[in-house]
Structure formats: C-alpha cells, structure tokens
Amino acid sequence: MILRLLWESFRFAMQALKSNLTRTILSLLGVTVGIFAIIAVFTLVDSLERNIKDSLTFLGSNVIRVDRFPFSSGPQEYPWWRYFRRPPGTYSEFTFLEDRLSSAAGVTIFANTRTTVKAGSNAYEMANLDGVVYNHTKVYDIPIQEGRFFTEMEIKASRNVAIIGVKIANALFPAQPPVGKEFKIKGLKFTVIGVLEEEGEGLFDTPSKDEALMVPYGAFNKLFYVGKNGIEPTIAAKGRDDDQGLVALENEMTGLLRAKRGLKPTEENNFALNKSEFIQDAVGSIFTVISLAGWVIGGFSILIGGFGIANIMFVSVKERTGIIGIQKSLGAKNYFILTQFLFEATFLSLIGGFAGLLIVFGATFISLGNLEIILSFKNILLGIGLSSAIGIASGIIPASMAAKMDPVEAIRTT
Structure with a gap:
C-alpha cells in the first residue's frame, strides 16, 4: 500500500x-x-x-610549549615589553622537567633557525634547521620516508648526522638516493641518515617538512649559539590522552618551572605555557x-x-x-x-x-x-x-x- x-x-x-x-x-x-x-x-x-x-600541524597536538610570550593575553593590552624581559628556556630546565614530569607523555627541547646547505655545486637556501633531542618523536610526529631517525647515542655524542626534507634532498642530490650522502652546513660535513615524508605545499607560509633539516641538539649548538642573547630553544611537553584540556600537565609544569626558577609565591610567572590547541580553537x-x-x-x-x-x-x-x-x-x-x-x-x-x-x-x-x-x-x-x-x-x-x-x-x- x-x-x-x-x-x-x-x-x-x-x-x-x-x-x-x-x-x-x-x-x-x-x-x-x-x-x-x-x-x-x-x-x-x-x-x-x-x-x-x-x-598548523607543526605546533603538534596536545602539546604545551614553554615560551616567553603567550599566544594571547586576553582582551587587555598586550604587555610585550614585560614579556620581552623574561628569561628564555634552558637545557637544564628541559632535563629538570624530563626527570620530574609525571603527567607528560614526552618532553623535548629544540632550537630553530634558517640556514643555507651545500653539497658540491648544489645548494639550498633558507632551509628550516632544527636541533632536536632523542625524545622529540614522543612529542611531535616525524614521519620518515627513507632511512631512520637518530639513535640515542648519536644525540648524546652530537654526531654530524641529519634528516632532510624532500625539497632539500632533490636540490642537493638530484636523481640520487640521498641516504648516506654528505653535505655541509657552515663548512661542517653532515651525513644524511633519513628523508622526511613529502608534505606538499601549505596554504600559508608556515614551516614545511619538505624544507626541514634536523640535526642533533648538540650538533646544532656547535653551529649556532643557543641560549641567552643567542637562538632561544623551545621546551615542549605532550599531554596524555586522558588529560582533558591538559589541565594536569599545565598545573604540574607551572609548579616545576616556578620551583626551578626560584619564584616566590607572591611573584607572577616569568614564562608562558602555550597550548597548541589555542590557535586551532x-x-x-x-x-x-x-x-x-x-x-x-x-x-x-x-x-x-x-x-x-x-x-x-x-x-x-x-x-x-x-x-x-x-x-x-x-x-x-x-x-x-x-x-x-x-x-x-x-x-x-x-x-x-x-x-x-x-x-x-x-x-x-x-x-x-x-x-x-x-x-x-x-x-x-x-x-x-x-x-x-x-x-x-x-x-x-x-x-x-x-x-x-x-x-x-x-x-x-x-
């Protein structure tokens, strides 16, 4: 019917x-x-x-960064002059957090700059160079297309090894397998041990894995001065999946950093904890x-x-x-x-x-x-x-x- x-x-x-x-x-x-x-x-x-x-995937997911400047300070005037006087993060603070943070799935520190790399007569300008530690993969996704990631020994010994993006690989070693080849950064020789997966062009001029170059943190420190009045490193921690809003991680990081920096109870924080989800939200x-x-x-x-x-x-x-x-x-x-x-x-x-x-x-x-x-x-x-x-x-x-x-x-x- x-x-x-x-x-x-x-x-x-x-x-x-x-x-x-x-x-x-x-x-x-x-x-x-x-x-x-x-x-x-x-x-x-x-x-x-x-x-x-x-x-914006380079910011990571469920990640809190330790910065001098907050992503936002609310509707009030942005007091950048006060944030500018804050001390940058240090490697000792990274190890302090790494040893004590219980609500983090991983903690890392990295430093970043742009540089030119050369291999014979070939060169790639404005490569996005990162100095990373062994636990970097616990915080950020590092997809490897060829080769491998750094070993813990290579990181600790500050070996001159590198992982490069597809654009850099094609520019330095056209029509050749890049793994095992050598290139130079500021005159120092580095050996390619891995190539990152191709990411493609982004909508905006944001850091792309295709033009990324990663070396051990110690090797980066040999090339560029890292620390106060030099390149500022960034400390980042990844929260656990059951930590909604990263509340537990944020509270624990705040307490540990205040203790490490010797801040009194009446003093305000001299650091900013920025969540990657803030910009996405x-x-x-x-x-x-x-x-x-x-x-x-x-x-x-x-x-x-x-x-x-x-x-x-x-x-x-x-x-x-x-x-x-x-x-x-x-x-x-x-x-x-x-x-x-x-x-x-x-x-x-x-x-x-x-x-x-x-x-x-x-x-x-x-x-x-x-x-x-x-x-x-x-x-x-x-x-x-x-x-x-x-x-x-x-x-x-x-x-x-x-x-x-x-x-x-x-x-x-x-």
Missing part, C-alpha cells in the same frame, strides 16, 4: 513537472541558488579551515562566524525558492481540483491526496537541491592554488536535508487544502 501510494505520488509529480516545465524550472531556480549558496559557503569554509589547521571560532554568515546569505535564497515551490503547488491544486474531486468520490482518503501533493513539492525541491549540489561539486574542480576544495558527505546530507525540509514546508499548506476539499464541490469546478 505504501509503495503504491509513493508510486502514484511520483507519477503525479512527473506529470506536473512535464506539463509546466518552464514554470517549474524558473520556480526551482530559487531552491537551486539557495542550496548552492549555503553548501558552497560551507564547503569553502570547511576546506579553508581544514587547510589552515593542516598548515581560535581558527574554529572565526569560521563559526563565517558559517553563520553563510546561513544568512543562503537563507534568503532558499526562502525565495520556498515561495516559488509553494506558488507551483497552489496553482497545481487549482488546476487539478476536478481530479481531486473524482479521486475522493471514488474512495481516496485524505492522507492519499495529502501525500500526493506533499510528495510532489518535496520531489520538486529535491530536484533544485540536487542541481545546487551538482554545481558545487563542479566548482570543486576549479583550481584555487594550494587550497583544496572538497565537498564533504556531511554537506551533501545537509543539502539534501534542507531541500526536503523546504519542499515539505512549501507544500504542506497546498496539500492540506487539497486533502480537505469536498468531493462534490471539487467536481463542480471542472
């Missing part, structure tokens, strides 16, 4: 579509434009947010506002489309009043008439919705540089759901009018 009802409703909908094709297409443009506007904005926002967050908040604007922009278009479908249905009810009277006189129930027209309104709205989704899908093939546009399954379901809702909302009143018609009065109108 249900299948028969749906089939009859589908037939009536197709007949209405064919008999007034031009009017139907013009009326459906509103739904098509509305669904396109909303889904296009959401798709672009989701893709942009995903690309931005992917470009800030990005998410910005895109939430943009998504709201997308709802407003597309909402007006969908509203116009809903009025267009409602107009079609009112005209359709009037044109088929006689048929409705005949159906009811032959025993058709009110729900049968209601379902016919409601199905027709929803069917027409879905056609407009699918047309809008198809346009968005076609737009994903347009090249926007490093920004990859992907129409997600979530947004497809949203478009279909919105189309169905608009169809039901637009058709419910005309369908109810048709279902409540008196069969005798309806037949007299023929």
Whole structure:
C-alpha cells in the first residue's frame, strides 16, 4: 500500500513537472541558488579551515610549549615589553622537567633557525634547521620516508648526522638516493641518515617538512649559539590522552618551572605555557562566524525558492481540483491526496537541491592554488536535508487544502 501510494505520488509529480516545465524550472531556480549558496559557503569554509589547521600541524597536538610570550593575553593590552624581559628556556630546565614530569607523555627541547646547505655545486637556501633531542618523536610526529631517525647515542655524542626534507634532498642530490650522502652546513660535513615524508605545499607560509633539516641538539649548538642573547630553544611537553584540556600537565609544569626558577609565591610567572590547541580553537571560532554568515546569505535564497515551490503547488491544486474531486468520490482518503501533493513539492525541491549540489561539486574542480576544495558527505546530507525540509514546508499548506476539499464541490469546478 505504501509503495503504491509513493508510486502514484511520483507519477503525479512527473506529470506536473512535464506539463509546466518552464514554470517549474524558473520556480526551482530559487531552491537551486539557495542550496548552492549555503553548501558552497560551507564547503569553502570547511576546506579553508581544514587547510589552515593542516598548515598548523607543526605546533603538534596536545602539546604545551614553554615560551616567553603567550599566544594571547586576553582582551587587555598586550604587555610585550614585560614579556620581552623574561628569561628564555634552558637545557637544564628541559632535563629538570624530563626527570620530574609525571603527567607528560614526552618532553623535548629544540632550537630553530634558517640556514643555507651545500653539497658540491648544489645548494639550498633558507632551509628550516632544527636541533632536536632523542625524545622529540614522543612529542611531535616525524614521519620518515627513507632511512631512520637518530639513535640515542648519536644525540648524546652530537654526531654530524641529519634528516632532510624532500625539497632539500632533490636540490642537493638530484636523481640520487640521498641516504648516506654528505653535505655541509657552515663548512661542517653532515651525513644524511633519513628523508622526511613529502608534505606538499601549505596554504600559508608556515614551516614545511619538505624544507626541514634536523640535526642533533648538540650538533646544532656547535653551529649556532643557543641560549641567552643567542637562538632561544623551545621546551615542549605532550599531554596524555586522558588529560582533558591538559589541565594536569599545565598545573604540574607551572609548579616545576616556578620551583626551578626560584619564584616566590607572591611573584607572577616569568614564562608562558602555550597550548597548541589555542590557535586551532581560535581558527574554529572565526569560521563559526563565517558559517553563520553563510546561513544568512543562503537563507534568503532558499526562502525565495520556498515561495516559488509553494506558488507551483497552489496553482497545481487549482488546476487539478476536478481530479481531486473524482479521486475522493471514488474512495481516496485524505492522507492519499495529502501525500500526493506533499510528495510532489518535496520531489520538486529535491530536484533544485540536487542541481545546487551538482554545481558545487563542479566548482570543486576549479583550481584555487594550494587550497583544496572538497565537498564533504556531511554537506551533501545537509543539502539534501534542507531541500526536503523546504519542499515539505512549501507544500504542506497546498496539500492540506487539497486533502480537505469536498468531493462534490471539487467536481463542480471542472
């Protein structure tokens, strides 16, 4: 019975579509434009947010950094002059935290600078050089494509070994396997023991693994002065999965650093503990506002489309009043008439919705540089759901009018 009802409703909908094709297409443009506007904005926002967050992966996940400057100091004025006078982190503070932190999955220290590397007549300028310790992989993800990571002995002995990115490998050793080859940093020879996985171009000018160069922390210290008035190292700790919001880790790090730096109870912290999630959450908040604007922009278009479908249905009810009277006189129930027209309104709205989704899908093939546009399954379901809702909302009143018609009065109108 249900299948028969749906089939009859589908037939009536197709007949209405064919008999007034031009009017139907013009009326459906509103739904098509509305669904396109909303889904296009959401798709672009989701893709942009995903690309931005992917470009911030160098900050790590569930990571707290020890810095002089906080990522944010709230709505008040940013007192940078006070933060500037704070002491930088030190290697002794790293070992102090490494030995005592119980709520951390790993602790690391690293120093960073840009430099030029050479191999014979080949060179790569502005390589992103990091000096790291053995536990660096416990805090940050270091995917190795070829070779291996540093051994603990190589780190402790400050050996001149290195892990390089794909861009550096291709520039220094074109068409050659880079592992085992030698190159120079500031005149010192280093041997390649690993190549990082290719990451590709980021959306913004953020540090990329493709142009990264990693050496043991001690070897970095031989090349560049690390410490006060030199390159400042960064201490970072990764929280455990069961530490929601990294509250336990943050509290423990605060207490240990205050003890290490000899701060009195009345003195404020002379360091900042920055969570990597802060920037990602800030990005998410910005895109939430943009998504709201997308709802407003597309909402007006969908509203116009809903009025267009409602107009079609009112005209359709009037044109088929006689048929409705005949159906009811032959025993058709009110729900049968209601379902016919409601199905027709929803069917027409879905056609407009699918047309809008198809346009968005076609737009994903347009090249926007490093920004990859992907129409997600979530947004497809949203478009279909919105189309169905608009169809039901637009058709419910005309369908109810048709279902409540008196069969005798309806037949007299023929």
